[in-house]
Amino acid sequence: MIRTERIDLEPAFVLHSRRYRETSLLIEAFGHDSGRLAVVARGALRPKSRMRGLLQPFIPLLISWRGRGELATLTAAEAQGEIVPTQGSATLIGFYVNELLLHFLHRHDPEPDLFETYRRTLQRIALEEDPEPSLRIFEKRLLQATGYALQLEREAKSGARIVPDARYIYRPDSGPEPWDPRRHSGAGISGETLLALSEERLSKRDTLREAKQLMRRVIFAHSGEKTLISRNLWRRRRSSDAA
Known part of the structure; x- marks a missing residue:
């Protein structure tokens, strides 16, 4: 039996994201303890989603996820500290x-x-x-x-x-x-x-x-x-x- 892993509030950054179906995102993230990982953020593009607009590169995050195998499910994300002020x-x-x-x-x-x-x-x-x-x-x-x-x-x-x-x-x-x-x-x-x-x-x-x-x-x-x-x-x- 494959064990389901659960990680709570891990410091991370989004490296890349793309739309998945109508309202979700497929994300490549870089976590402090997990390294590079792929997660699906279900419903992240819905107007009332707490993660809408947050899952972008250069924003320090705390993420929670669970899953088994290569693709995990993002369960929560919140900003950690100030957004890195990139422009130009x-x-x-x-x-x-x-x-x-x-x-x-x-x-x-x-x-x-x-x-x-x-x-x-x-x-x-x-x-x-x-x-x-x-x-x-x-x-x-x-x-x-x-x-x-x-x-x-x-x-x-x-x-x-x-x-x-x-x-x-x-x-x-x-x-x-x-x-x-x-x-x-x-x-x-x-x-x-x-x-x-x-x-x-x-x-x-x-x-x-x-x-x-x-x-x-x-x-x-x-x-x-x-x-x-x-x-x-x-x-x-x-x-x-x-x-």
């Missing part, structure tokens, strides 16, 4: 972060530390003038939590320590190797950038630019080389702003 580019970055979680998290794998990192990241991208450093740190911690930790302090093959003034080529499946202009295209990545990302101190513009390029390649490789929808939206926004 911060909203697109938030959707990108949510999409990363949907790509990399397996259902029902608890990730309480990553949950706290996610919560703080949402606050920072909404409030910081430059959200890029916080975004890079989130990407790094997400990869580490899901089994794709970056090798940033030593060379992949030799084990030699990374030298700040040297340049490297980074292999997503193994790590950094010495950059050779005779064999490698591009300019590689500096040891300074690798060490700065390891220590999470991304204050220099050149370091931040290289870290962004590195994370883009690594995430693309580990996500099955899928182009993220939110990244395309970001490119379109930037093209529109430039026009």
Whole structure:
């Protein structure tokens, strides 16, 4: 007999939702103790539903649910604290972060530390003038939590320590190797950038630019080389702003 699980008042965020039948929603959520989970919010779109308008991304929630198997039933939801004030580019970055979680998290794998990192990241991208450093740190911690930790302090093959003034080529499946202009295209990545990302101190513009390029390649490789929808939206926004 399959046991029915009941969870009450778990801190959570909605990652994605879509309409289910006439008045319900299918929701992918990220819970502090449950990890990524799928729930159906029955009647959530009815005019008198207490959950109407609440089950949206970036709203800190306390959720209660019960169920057996992959799809549970949401029984209650209430706001916990203040809504994260996302708007403009911060909203697109938030959707990108949510999409990363949907790509990399397996259902029902608890990730309480990553949950706290996610919560703080949402606050920072909404409030910081430059959200890029916080975004890079989130990407790094997400990869580490899901089994794709970056090798940033030593060379992949030799084990030699990374030298700040040297340049490297980074292999997503193994790590950094010495950059050779005779064999490698591009300019590689500096040891300074690798060490700065390891220590999470991304204050220099050149370091931040290289870290962004590195994370883009690594995430693309580990996500099955899928182009993220939110990244395309970001490119379109930037093209529109430039026009």
